[in-house]
Amino acid sequence: MIALIDCNNFYVSCERVFDASLMGKPIVVLSNNDGCAIARSEEAKALGIDMGTPEHMIRDQLQAHNVRVFSSNYTLYGDMSRRVMMVIKELVPKAEIYSIDEIFCDMSNMPFTDLAALAAGIRETVMRCTGIPVSVGIAPTKTLAKMANRYAKKKFREIGVYCADSKEKTEAMLLFTEVADIWGIGRQHELKLQTEGCRMAADFIRLPQEWVLKEMTVVGYRTQMELNGTPCIKWEEVAPAKKNICTSRSFGQLVTSKREIQQALATFTSACARKLRAEKTCATSMHVFVQTNVHRKQDEQYLSSIVLDIPVASNCTTELMKFSMTALNILFKPGYKYHKTGITVMNLVPEKQIQLGLFDTAQRERDEKVMKALDDVNRQYGHDTVRIAKQEFNKSWKLRSNFKSKRYTTQFSELAPIKAK
DNA sequence: TCTGGGGTCCTAGGACCC
DNA sequence: TCTGGGGTCCTAGGACCC
16 A cells, blocks of 8 residues: 655645744745745635735735735755655655655555554654644555545545545545546646546546547556556656756846846856756756746747757856856847746766766866865855856846745754743 | 746657668 | 658657646
8 A cells, every 4th residue: 555645735834833823824835936826724725815826916815814925935845845754754664755745655564454543643743743734645556645645635634644445435535536636637638538528536437448548648548547546656766867957937027138147047057057966967968048928918029949969968067157158149139028047957967977078178177176165165155155257146137035934944044033931 | 017946758750770 | 653661769849747
């Protein structure tokens, strides 16, 4: 049996751990740039605030109901996630971190027969150690475990556990779950299924296999198999190496000058290079794009991108910047109001196996030392404490982040204060 | 005025080879 | 008038995830 443990309203719960006055209040966490609502407390959901709604469309509602609003604080959420995962991994023999707030656990070799009771124990331990509430779904496959987790949240909120260990209990949640809420079925497949007269998961599992293969490819077929109790999705206890690494952001305000886009892109390139070094990989090509704001119908639109080969695979900030700046020189056209830029480094290869170019020199060794020093300093004092000249901060392009909480767990200067009476 | 960011996998079709 | 066939590799685009 497989358990899927999922943190409840994770970002909101993280904020609550450090501010008890937030309990029971409606809370919303916004995406980067304070753009959309991406996490909501139960109280906020009850007000009808939907996932992904732009902030400016719900601003009145937020004020009217005194909703507490936060900018996203990924430093805090990332660290809280690490803690939750660490606690859970201590309690089960085999686990796979699936996302910042979810983890699959293999429950097949546990020395307990009552899995629901075991799950309740895990919930309680995570709460005690981290302050984060979680829900647990248990079932024979990953897709069913995801469904059981959702079912637990919807139908057994207080218990927070659902164990689909019998035909009847599995059938109950298949009858309850709409096709759109099945893990692996998105907007397009939902529409197809609806025209086929298929509304609930219980209908979907009965569709002929030929139809599913033809209309939803093997991906949909695997989902169907999983819902029928046959595992098709393998375990990945150690995260497979990344194939691409991307850093991109919308600007806090529209930008017209090339110089400012250069600064932004240089900063994103630096972030990509740092991520590459953390993964111990090098990139052999990069994709760079610039674009205007597609939502502004009144503005002339421009979107362009380019892929450049990197002759000798690299994770050196200055080296990658040379290429991304070249790309920008090709892409940039004056006269547009730019909204976003970004870089994806691709075709990653392990640091150790780089094919040296014909004209490669001892430069590489020196670069490595410089990058290591740069990473060491920045790890200790915060990203971009030491940076490359091109990143020079003008900041007009910087993210909006007007409601950010402290980095309570990773910066000494931002620790939560404790009042002693 | 204001609409996130970072990923993966699959397929179809073109280029190329023998 | 007749105009091979089979295989691999690569890429763009679609769909999905959190």
